[in-house]
Amino acid sequence: MAALPLEPTDHPYYRNTKVTSLSVTDVRYPTSLFADGSDAMHTDPDYSCAYVVLQTDHPDGHEGHGLTFTLGKGTNVVIAAVNALEHLVVDRNVHGIFANFAAFYRTISSESQIRWIGPEKGALHLATAAVLNALWDLWAKLEGKPLWKLIVDLQPEQIISAIDFRYIRDALTENEALTILREGQTGKQDRVREMEKNGYPAYSTSCGWLGYESDLLRKKLRTFIRAGWTRFKVKVGGSLDDDIRRLTIVREEIGYDKLLMVDANQKWDVPEAISWMQQLARFKPLWIEEPTSPDDVLGHAAVAKALAPLGIGVATGEQCANRVIFKQLLQASAISYCQIDTCRLGSINEILAVLLMACKFGVPVCPHAGGVGLCELAQHMAFIDYIVISKSLDNRVLEYVEHLHEHFAAPVTMKEQNYVPPTAPGYLVGMLPSSIAKYQFPNGPVWKDLMQHKAKPV
Structure with a gap:
């Protein structure tokens, strides 16, 4: 086109x-x-x-x-x-x-x-x-x-002119993408004003690193709860007994009225992921992230099918190599939450393709962030998805970690646990020369x- x-x-x-x-x-x-x-x-x-x-x-x-x-x-x-x-x-x-x-x-x-x-x-x-x-x-x-x-x-x-549709036209054509984007023009400015006023909802991973000892885990959770945070993600997969111990601490601190996600970072094979999460279902996680190899589309589908009766969704994407893997995950109903990564995919050109496919398949996008500059990058994708593609905040939340922002000239701004849209020109990963x-x-x-x-x- x-x-x-x-x-x-x-x-x-x-x-x-x-x-x-x-x-x-x-x-x-x-x-x-x-x-x-x-x-x-x-x-x-x-x-x-x-x-x-x-x-x-x-x-x-x-x-x-x-x-x-x-x-x-x-x-x-x-x-x-x-x-x-x-x-x-x-x-x-x-x-x-x-x-x-x-x-x-x-x-x-x-x-x-x-x-x-x-x-x-x-x-x-x-x-x-x-x-x-x-x-x-x-x-x-x-x-x-x-x-x-x-x-x-x-x-x-x-926008369409920035996307390479090769390999994905069996899931999304240019005309289908154009229809989604044209529909996104309606009410666009209202959504811009909403984001500028309220921001985009975030969850914290800063409390849940696997290497944190129990006392530090409790301390971090209490600090974030005092600051008003209500959504948390915790790493799992070290050992089942340790996961149960750590998630017990988490629920003791945050209660069951706050949102909890867990992340295995590809630790398990498929049967192990299913059995392990059946044991952790008592902690009521919203999703299990990266339960198995990021390339295993059918494996993710099997995990998703097995865990659906327990109310646990499957999220993945931070190490999905390209739009083709995402296409198959969406076609196979293998994920409940689509996690794009602004440095794993081929920048915005490929991310836009995945955002549009996720919209067509009705799967909410919850970008992966953290790392070095990933929060600064991912915030743009969340705003774009809401304002001109999905037009929805239902089941959508953007990852946040508290470290390393001080090294950027225009770090992310948070307001009441929400990302505030940046106003400075650029993609905003310019690091301080020092x-x-x-x-x-x-x-x-x-x-x-x-x-x-x-x-x-x-």
């Missing part, structure tokens, strides 16, 4: 702006020292990212900042993949990219030789997300809008000190 022309408005040099260079930096935070982020499969994660900056020849010096989230080791592999994509971006005219973003998405995700080590999955797709995130950030800055507002203000045909310098791996002072004192294996 042809794109509507994206004419320059307040930016007289917009049409002639080119990307002049790409740089990528390995930034790592030693979160494993405190068990922050720990779960059944990732017991000692160091929250990290491959941080991309696209410089341009725009007279106002606009840059695009993007990242993809990692857990420490392996970030160097993603950085190598980013560098392998550099030639596809540098010297490109940005107006040409944005005018038909789907074509550029296919160019960067299907380069003839590089595609072989994907396609559209693994380290290569993480790298693709980082580069595309930076491009979307640049576009929003050129338009002087936060990313969510940029997309909300686009015409339906323009944080990049301090936590750059391996030469930043934090890592030099840790390695000198052998506080961390490297």
Whole structure:
């Protein structure tokens, strides 16, 4: 479907702006020292990212900042993949990219030789997300809008022009997507005002990391309850006895009037997931997240079918590689909650496809966040989904974790446990230069000190 022309408005040099260079930096935070982020499969994660900056020849010096989230080791592999994509971006005219973003998405995700080590999955797709995130950030800055507002203000045909429908037309056609988006124009401004007034509902994962001792778990829960939080997620999958002990503590602290979700981070095979969750059903979780391999569509469907009589839904998506996996999960009725990840999928281009498919199949989207910059990124997806696609907040909630926001120039803003729509231009994952310098791996002072004192294996 042809794109509507994206004419320059307040930016007289917009049409002639080119990307002049790409740089990528390995930034790592030693979160494993405190068990922050720990779960059944990732017991000692160091929250990290491959941080991309696209410089341009725009007279106002606009840059695009993007990242993809990692857990420490392996970030160097993603950085190598980013560098392998550099030639596809540098010297490109940005107006040409944005005018038909789907074509550029296919160019960067299907380069003839590089595609072989994907396609559209693994380290290569993480790298693709980082580069595309930076491009979307640049576009929003050129338009002087936060990313969510940029997309909300686009015409339906323009949004469609950013999506590669290859491989998903058996689940969602361009015309079906266009119908959803046109319907989303009705009442759009009312929903914008609602979000600006009330924000988007959030839940906290900050209390429930698997490595937290009992006293710290209670302390965290009480702190968040005093702050008014009513929705919580807890990691499970270490051992059944320990899960029962920890969830007993959680329900003692939050009661049964507050919302609880649990997350196994792919720990189990299918029979184990079913039997384990049957034992945890007494704690009334809303969902079990990632009960098994993220690639196992039929396995998720079996778990969903077995747990439905217990009132437990299945959520997954943070490690689903691409729109094709999501297509199959939705077609197979394998998930009750669709969890997109802004760094796992091929940025907004692919996320929009999943949002639209989820809307067609009637499955609520609850984006995965946390990590480094994921809250800053995911908030835009929640606003876009509500304002112009699903038009519903039923059974929708956005993940929140409290750490690492201080490293960003425009961190998320919360109001009464809701995400407040950002107003600054861009995708808003621009890191403070001081944080990049301090936590750059391996030469930043934090890592030099840790390695000198052998506080961390490297």
